[in-house]
Every structure is written in structure tokens, then in C-alpha cells.
Amino acid sequence: MKITIDGKKVEAKRWDTVLTAARRAGIAIPSLCQLDSLENVGACRLCMVEVNHPHWRGAKLVTACEYPVESGLEVITTSEEVLRLRRANLDLLLARAPESRRLQQMSAEMGLEQSGYVRPDKGTACILCMLCTRVCEKLGCNAIAPAGRGLDKRIDTPFGGYPDTCIGCGACAAICPVDCIEMTDTAKTRTIWGRTFEFVKCAECGTPVITVEYRDYAIAHRSLPADYYNECSDCKRRKLAVKFAKVGG
């Protein structure tokens, strides 16, 4: 089907959101809480756009990451109002997490210097984009989830206790746009969500490969060979290269 984005005719697929259709057409819309492989939540409200349709009575302001396309849809991504709303929400986020490089960068792009608001003294820098809980859920672990509401809302382990189902994969910490998930790695262990995991060490060079729990989980759920994680990826590659060299030689 055809839709129009900022006056440009764009081809869209049936289950596209405005954001996916725009990206495919090379039109940038800022987004923070959206990731293609995860379910959309519409939390950050940075992807606001204006949509209209010849059959409608007037335009609507919607989140591009959630709004489903329909034939004939007209999208405006840069109206005065849209930019103002995005900036207002970014401003609120920046007050919460002023140290975030990602937010600073977005602010620079949107012409926002520093937040005009006070920094809330309740809660951490967490902006509750829910990326961490959604990747954790996607992995099948469900070790963390949102708890509480309003300003008390936070990401936590079940009842703030020991995260039984956590495998120490660190995906949450890696995906966090404001780096507020604490994860400490030493040569032997990884500590995250109040739990310490032992690393599996590379049989060749001894560097940490993956946590024991992660290894067991991955082998069990992805039907990998039992020795899959015995060596680090570098050593595996090296061994493979040696093997190839022998065959070739």
C-alpha cells in the first residue's frame, strides 16, 4: 500500500508501523524505547508524529512506533508541534538521566541544551523504557519486571529479592540507554541484580566466556553441543583457522 511521509510517497506493508515504514524509506524518526525484535510499549513518546487521512475529520498525534499504517495515510514527522512535544519529553527524560550519553546526543540533535527541570530525587536515572525487561522476557528468563506505579515505579527482581531465574547474561545492562543497571565483572565472577555468577573459563586461554548458568541455559534451550562454550570465541576461531590451514596445506 502507499502512504505519504512528509510529502513523499512511500510503499508500506500491511503490518508495518509508521516507524518501520519510515525507516525503510530512509526517513529518520527519533525513538528510544523501540526495538524491532521486541513488542512495542510506547513509553518514551519521542517518536510522536502527526497522522491524517483524507477520510478523517482532522489530524491526530500518535506514536510512530505503534501506529499501524493504512492505505492513504499521511504522516508528518517534523511539524512545529511534533518537534515541540518530542523536545518536551526529551527534556523530562534528561532531567531524570542527565549523564546519559545517548540522551545528551539526542538533545544535541534536537537543539536542547540542558533540561529545564529539576532532577527528581526519587528513583534512579532509570527512564523506564522497559527495554531490559523486554529482552529478559524475550530470552525466556523473566528475571526482572516493573514494580510499583507512578514515581515509585522501578525495575526490580521479584519482590526485590534473589533473582532465581536470572542467568547473568547481562543483556539488560547492555541494552540500557542510560547505563543504570549495575553489573560488575571480575576475572572469575559477574555480579548483577544482587546475585553473583561464576564464569566458565576458556579451556585454551582462561578468559571468562559466559556465566555457568547462561551456558547451561543456552545449551538446554538452543540444542547446542555440550562443549559449545568450552572455549572463548577467539580461541575457537584460532583453532578453526589452524584446522583450515592444515586441510588446505
Add this chain to the structure above:
Amino acid sequence: MRISTIEQLDEQRRRFAALEQEIPWQVKVCSGSGCIAAGAAAVHDAFVKEMAAAGISASTSFEQCGGGTSLVAKTGCQGLCQAGPLVTVQPGGIVYTRVRTKDVPLIVTETLQKGVVLESLLYRNPNTGEPCRTREDIPFYVHQKFVALEGCGIVAADSLGHYLARGGFRALVHALAMDPIAIIDEVEKSGLRGKGGGGFPTGRKWRTCVNADGDERFIVCNGDEGDPGAFMDCALMEGDPFRIIEGMMIGGRAIGAKRGFIYVRHEYPRAVQRLQSAIDQCVDAGLLGTDILCSGFDFQLRIVRGGGAFVCGESSALMRSIEGFPGEPRSKYIRSTEKGLFNQPTVLNNVETFASIPAVIRDGAYAFASVGTGRSKGTKAFCLAGRVNHTGLVEVPMGMTLREVIFGIGGGVPNGRRFKAVQTGGPSGGCLGEAHLDLRVDFDELSAAGSMMGSGGMIVMDDYSCMVDVSRYFLKFLMGESCGKCVPCREGLFQLFEIVDGIARGNGTRKDLERIEKLGHAIALSSLCGLGKSGPNPVLSAIANFREEFEAHIVGRKCPAGVCRELTTFQIDPHRCTGCMKCRRVCPVNAISGEKKKPHHIDTALCTRCGACRLECDDEAIAVV
């Protein structure tokens, strides 16, 4: 009692109507929340005891009455909560107010045995001092129009028999004889709009649901009622549960739903219990279940108890909650009439909306639409609260002015104080001032003025209320009730609160009002659900209508109403003070000194600005400087 056919239903209706005629006395003790709090349960028990002692045969169950046995019933809210506990005695319709257990023996011996009306317990017209015997004499009632609340406070809330005697399920019989689409046409023609807040046309909602594809359709009743101070839905669920069931059944028939859910907050245990008892009685009688009245219509109802979060009243959050997930809203770019509960087409309506349905079907769309304004038909229930003489539950025809509601029904502002503002629409509604008193109760008129109909809270404020403080209060409430999912609502309402709190504490700057307006609009336009979208309403409307008061806080560093503690100084006007000592006695920190019959003095260093003295002073001698 088993009712399998329409003939049997008619027969039972005749039987119970005849039975009601035979009841010598019906003593109806209001068991709404207000009267219960004032001791109605004990009054009810006292009637049972005293009537037995006086040798009057009486029963608490309608079905067991008649043939010389009187009824002592618990009813839903009778409206005039302020004068509770209320007791209505039939025949005669005598309304007794502020009935204590000690009054009960006298009512039994005088009224029930001798037929004498006890004047001391009657309501008195505040203007004329005249005692009023019946509802028809009490100004509070005469200007009202009861449609949804028709039976509330009149029927014995726990009795299917009494509901039938009063014409119950007649509308259902009508509906079963109609083509489902004709039911929807009728509802659409009646102009009925949802009473849960949005005012969406009910007929149109039902029609989109019918037109959507799905394996099954659901009908859901929203009894979450999260607005602080509002209890219309509670009153209906407690006071006329069968009517809600009948409304939902008609809806179920119209859209082809076989299952319905009633979502009730768990803080309403009495509503849950009465609804459950009503559902059980209907199931026992065969009015719920399969092949109802031999019409081929199957319908089941289930109550789901909510955790009592305000946001769970929002449609998508409510459905998540019924499905067993945390009650968080989601974007409704696909409507719940298309993909709602369990991803199936779903109709969600408010309690009062369902309670209006039997009237629409029974009396017809035209009769229903004969009341109201151009685009707001019928009536709306409100909870009148705050600084008005008659607080309580009211139902008014659409189109009545706010002035008529507040001064006509509500009897105006007590203690001769001046009306200042009225907040309609619940915590996310707006504050309207004197200039808006002639606005009509109408969805569109209230919205255009920056407030809204909402679900029906109506809080009246006098000149001892500060609009900055009121805005701060509502922001604090909403901030705490925000689900926290989306940024503008969670972070934005907090920042709005900070700015307003700063103004109330005397730290406001001239730029603040503009900042509030800008941020408020951004929150309203970019929030995910209705909570965030309407959250800035109270403060935005307060600034629009009471700008000078905000400016007085910012520029003059004064709270003219004497509420914001940091900006208030109380002083006693020596010319007005009569030295009555009342204020001295009431001051919790002993900041007031002075001798009898001589002007008193407030020590501002000790004074905590609680305002207790000012409320106590009859001479208006305590001034805010």
C-alpha cells in the same frame, strides 16, 4: 422460584406486585455508604428488634412479607447523605433524617402503631424552617430527575422479588423480542452517551463491536470508580444491582455476547456482595444461564475484583487487569470494540450507562431523549460534595445549569460564605468559577469550558479554598495514580507538581505560569492514556479561571484565601472581635491570647496557619493579611 418463560416472569411480577400491596409498613433504611458510616446498620437492626417487641410482624426479606408482615429493608443510597441515616416509611413516603437507634422505639410506637408523623425527625427547609414530610416536599429532591437512579434507595437492594414487583426485567423482555440490531438502533436514537467519563455514544460503540470480527464478544461493566469522593456507581451497584444486570443482559443480547464481566474495585465489598447475591438469585431463577426465558439467549456474568488503582478504570488497563496482568494501559490505535478483552471485540460501559439502558428500552428512545440538550440526552448522576449545604447523590436532567445544581438542589454554600469554584469531572476535571455558573450540565459545554463531565464528581468550594492548593492536591493525586508507563505523565505530572508546589510555598517566579501551560499542553498531547491526557486539566483550568490568585502567590507572595501556610498570616481584627474565646479554645498550639470580651491576639510566631480559629469565628474577625 424458577422463571423459564415470559409468562412465568409476568406471573411472578404480578405476584410480587400484589405482595407489595399487602405489606402494611415498609421501613426502608438507607444503607448507602454515607448512612452506613452514620450508623444505619444499627438503626436497621433496632427496627427489627423494636418492631418485634411491639408485636408488629416484620421481616427483612421482601419475599417473606405480605399478609400482615411488614418489611424492614436495606436500600441503596437515598441521596441526602448529609442528613443520614435516612429512613423512608411507606405508605406515606415519610422521610426521617438523622435517625439514631434511640429514635427507633418512638418511630415504631408513634408512626407505625399510631400513624403519627414525628416532626422532630423530618427534614426542615433551611429557608422557611418548614418541616418536609416526603421527597416531594424536600427541595433537594424536587429538582432532580431519576432515570438511572430510579430504583436506588427505593427497592430492597437484595431482593429479586422487589425488583420484579417494580417492573424489573420488563425491558429485557422487550429486548428479547427485538432484533439485536434494532436494540442498537434504539440505543443510538436515544442519544445515550457513556457516563464513565468520555461521553462516547453508547449505540455507536455497540455497533462498532457488532461489526468487528471475532470468535466471541464480551460485555464489560466498569465499576472501578476511582475518583475520590465519587460514589454514584457504588450507590447503583449496592442499591439496584438487578438493574445493572438487566442493562448488561440487554447489551449482551444486542452485541451477541454470551459472557459479561463486572469489574468492581475491592474497596467496595458491599457492592461486590450485593451484586454477587443478585447474580446468584438470577442464576437460581434461570434469568442468567442458558436459553433465558426460552429465547435462545445464553448469558453468564462474573464479577472481577480490581485492586483499586485509579488507572484500572481506564478501559485497556481494566481489560489487562481482568486478563490477570498488571493494570497498565496500552495504546488504543486499535479500539477495544475491535480487539478488547482476550483480544476479542468488547463493549465496555460504565455502571450508570448500563443502569440507563432498561429505561431506554422500556420507555423508548424518544421518551429518553425528550430530556436533555441537543447532544447530551437524558440525565447524569453526580456526587455533590464539598462546601454545599446538601451533600449527597443527585441525578439531574442534562441541560440544568451548574447554578441550579449547586444552589437549587445543593442549597448553596453553607455558613453564608461565598461560592468560589466548582470542580467537575473528578481529579482530572477542571475548576470553574462564578462566571461559569450558568453553564449547563452537558458533555460538550463543560469540555468547551476546560472542565469535563467526567464520571460525575462535583466538588463545591467556597472562598476559604485556594486554587493553587487545590491544583497541587489534584496533581499529587494523579502523580501517585499514574501507572508510570509513559514519560509525559510520569515525569511531567511530577514536574508540574514541583512548579505548583513552588508557587504555593512562595518560590514562584513570573515565568512559572507559562511553563505550566507549556508543559501541561505537552503532557495532554503526548500521554498514552486518558489519565495523562487529562491530568493537567485541573491546574490549567485553575490558571485560566483564577489567574489573579496564582499571581498573588507569585508576585505578592500572599495566599489570599489563607490556605498556603508559607504565604498566610492570620490576624484578629480588634474591631470585630467580641472576645468570645472560641478561637482561643480551638487553637491546637495555644497561639491565641486575650481575655473574655476583649479583643484577642494571635502570636504569629506560634501560629501554624491551620485555620481552625477562622472556621470557629462567628464574627469574621480573623483576617488574612
